[in-house]
Amino acid sequence: xxxxxxxxxxxxxxxxxxxxxxxxxxxxxxxxxxxxxxxxxxxxxxxxxxxxxxxxxxxxxxxxxxxxxxxxxxxxxxxxxxxxxxxxxxxxxxxxxxxxxxxxxxxxxxxxxxxxxxxx
Amino acid sequence: xxxxxxxxxxxxxxxxxxxxxxxxxxxxxxxxxxxxxxxxxxxxxxxxxxxxxxxxxxxxxxxxxxxxxxxxxxxxxxxxxxxxxxxxxxxxxxxxxxxxxxxxxxxxxxxxxxxxxxxxxxxxxxxxxxxxxxxxxxxxxxxxxxxxxxxxxxxxxxxxxxxxxxxxxxxxxxxxxxxxxxxxxxxxxxxxxxxxxxxxxxxxxxxxxxxxxxxxxxxxxxxxxxxxxxxxxxxxxxxxxxxxxxxxxxxxxxxxxxxxxxxxxxxxxxxxxxxxxxxxxxxxxxxxxxxxxxxxxxxxxxxxxxxxxxxxxxxxxxxxxxxxxxxxxxxxxxxxxxxxxxxxxxxxxxxxxxxxxxxxxxxxxxxxxxxxxxxxxxxxxxxxxxxxx
Numbered sequence: 001x002x003x004x005x006x007x008x009x010x011x012x013x014x015x016x017x018x019x020x021x022x023x024x025x026x027x028x029x030x031x032x033x034x035x036x037x038x039x040x041x042x043x044x045x046x047x048x049x050x051x052x053x054x055x056x057x058x059x060x061x062x063x064x065x066x067x068x069x070x071x072x073x074x075x076x077x078x079x080x081x082x083x084x085x086x087x088x089x090x091x092x093x094x095x096x097x098x099x100x101x102x103x104x105x106x107x108x109x110x111x112x113x114x115x116x117x118x119x120x
Numbered sequence: 121x122x123x124x125x126x127x128x129x130x131x132x133x134x135x136x137x138x139x140x141x142x143x144x145x146x147x148x149x150x151x152x153x154x155x156x157x158x159x160x161x162x163x164x165x166x167x168x169x170x171x172x173x174x175x176x177x178x179x180x181x182x183x184x185x186x187x188x189x190x191x192x193x194x195x196x197x198x199x200x201x202x203x204x205x206x207x208x209x210x211x212x213x214x215x216x217x218x219x220x221x222x223x224x225x226x227x228x229x230x231x232x233x234x235x236x237x238x239x240x241x242x243x244x245x246x247x248x249x250x251x252x253x254x255x256x257x258x259x260x261x262x263x264x265x266x267x268x269x270x271x272x273x274x275x276x277x278x279x280x281x282x283x284x285x286x287x288x289x290x291x292x293x294x295x296x297x298x299x300x301x302x303x304x305x306x307x308x309x310x311x312x313x314x315x316x317x318x319x320x321x322x323x324x325x326x327x328x329x330x331x332x333x334x335x336x337x338x339x340x341x342x343x344x345x346x347x348x349x350x351x352x353x354x355x356x357x358x359x360x361x362x363x364x365x366x367x368x369x370x371x372x373x374x375x376x377x378x379x380x381x382x383x384x385x386x387x388x389x390x391x392x393x394x395x396x397x398x399x400x401x402x403x404x405x406x407x408x409x410x411x412x413x414x415x416x417x418x419x420x421x422x423x424x425x426x427x428x429x430x431x432x433x434x435x436x437x438x439x440x441x442x443x444x445x446x447x448x449x450x451x452x453x454x455x456x457x458x459x460x461x462x463x464x465x466x467x468x469x470x471x472x473x474x475x476x477x478x479x480x481x482x483x484x485x486x487x488x489x490x491x492x493x494x495x496x497x498x499x500x501x502x503x504x505x506x507x508x509x
Contacts, residue, residue: 011438012225016232017431020239055442055484080506084439084485095509102507106435109428115506 003048003120004028008038008064009082010056014105018051018082021109022116035059039067047077049120054083054090062097069098078119082107206458214451221444228437235434239427246420254413261409265402272395279388286381293374300367304360311356314349321346439485446482453478 005027009015012033019029030047032038036059038052050068054061061081068074078100085091086104094102101115247253324342328335453475476492483489 009438011228011435011441013228013232013434013437016229016236017434020236021431024239024243084442086486091507100509102509104504105438106432106504108504109431111504111506115508118508 002026002028004030004046005116005120006030006032006038006041006047006050008032008035008050008052008056008061010034010053014053014082017109018112021112025113025116027116027120035061035064035067038064042068042071042074044073047074049116050074050077050079051082051116052079054081054085054094062093065094065097065099080115080119082112203458207455210451210455210458214448214455217444217448217451221441221448224437224440224444228434228441232434232437235430242423242427246423254417258406258410258413261406265399265406268402269399272399276392276395279392283381283385283388286377286384289377290374290381293370293377297367297370297374300363300370304363304367307356307359307363309356311353311360314353314356317349317352318346321349439487442484443488446479446484446488449482450475450479 005022007015007018007022007029008031009018010033015031015033019031022029030041030045032041034056035052038050039059052061052064056064059067061083065079065081068077068079079098080101080103081094081099082103082105083090084105091102100119103112103115321342324345325339328339328342331338457472457475479488480492480494483492483494489495
């Protein structure tokens with residue numbers, strides 16, 4: 001059975017291209033447009049990896065990760081941040097929140113898939 | 121003012137009364153009164169002049185004040201117009217940016233959806249020309265072709281072997297024919313010997329008759345020898361006929377076998393030619409398929425690169441949308457500043473440095489930071505490598 005990945009990004013085009021790259025590599029993809037929708041999308045399902053943007057309306061990526069890590073079922077679910085943010089301070093905040101890896105947009109599909117195969 | 125007017129009217133009335141009543145006062149008194157009236161008149165005139173000057177000065181001041189007020193009024197109107205113009209322009213820019221962002225988002229989403237569909241179709245096609253599956257199919261066909269070639273080669277060897285057997289059969293038939301000819305000569309010899317024996321027996325019988333009673337026994341022997349000679353001659357004839365018949369049969373068989381073998385050889389040659397041609401066609405087809413496959417694989421590789429490239433560049437929409445969003449927030453800040461800038465009239469210039477600070481705080485892309493002259497704290501922000509924690 002293929003591995004399941006939750007993609008959280010407010011940009012439909014980014015969700016589209018990330019989803020496309022992952023689906024072609026054989027992963028199952030669930031999409032959410034902000035942190036709040038992502039928390040709703042969890043719904044007790046098991047995800048092998050969560051890929052999230054940082055800057056999103058309603059609930060940003062770091063707040064989402066903090067809330068995610070408070071849930072027992074998802075405490076150890078790896079999170080990859082995929083964002084335009086490249087500052088060290090933001091990365092450190094992500095690391096403190098429980099993020100496992102950081103990739104700056106725009107991404108190359110092979111780089112993303114390589115990271116996903118290591119994390120998922 | 122009232123006192124001055126009263127004194128002026130009093131002196132003037134006194135003078136007029138003195139002239140009208142022509143009272144018996146001394147003319148000196150009249151003159152004195154007139155002089156006092158005249159002095160009073162001049163004094164009053166001086167007073168009026170000073171008052172008028174004062175009025176004029178006041179009026180001038182009032183006029184200046186009025187002019188200042190009017191100027192201030194004009195400046196405020198102009199400023200309001202200026203403020204309205206700026207706010208309108210900024211609002212227009214803001215709306216235009218919003219429209220651009222909407223358009224970019226819409227087009228970007230449409231592009232990504234269409235790209236996804238195209239990518240899916242290309243993936244379906246490329247699955248059929250996947251290098252490993254193509255190679256597996258190619259290997260399978262090559263294996264079949266090799267098996268076919270081996271089978272054809274074995275078949276040809278067997279046919280060649282059959283050809284060698286044909287020669288052996290024909291040689292055996294010729295050998296039989298030769299032996300039959302030899303047998304025919306032997307039977308002719310037997311017949312000839314039988315005839316000679318018969319002739320000898322006849323001579324013996326003649327000699328026995330001449331001998332009379334003494335040769336009677338010999339005559340019986342001579343007769344028996346003649347019978348045997350005749351039987352030998354019959355056997356020789358019989359053998360000769362049999363050999364001739366057998367030879368005819370062998371000749372017929374040899375002819376038939378040779379004809380059959382010739383036909384088989386022709387068929388074999390034709391079959392070999394066809395098989396060789398078929399194998400050459402299959403090999404040619406396989407080579408052509410190999411070339412086509414290579415072209416397809418190369419094309420697929422190019423398509424994969426193009427897809428990766430498009431995937432990379434399609435993310436512009438997210439980046440541009442963020443930048444436009446930040447620009448619109450800055451525009452709103454500017455409009456707020458303009459709307460609150462009535463204090464300009466009082467000479468107080470509002471501090472707008474916080475707008476730049478807000479821009480820096482909002483900046484999430486390298487482009488914005490570069491334009492704002494600030495750098496992200498990361499060493500190599502756009503390396504497109506994953507940083508693992």
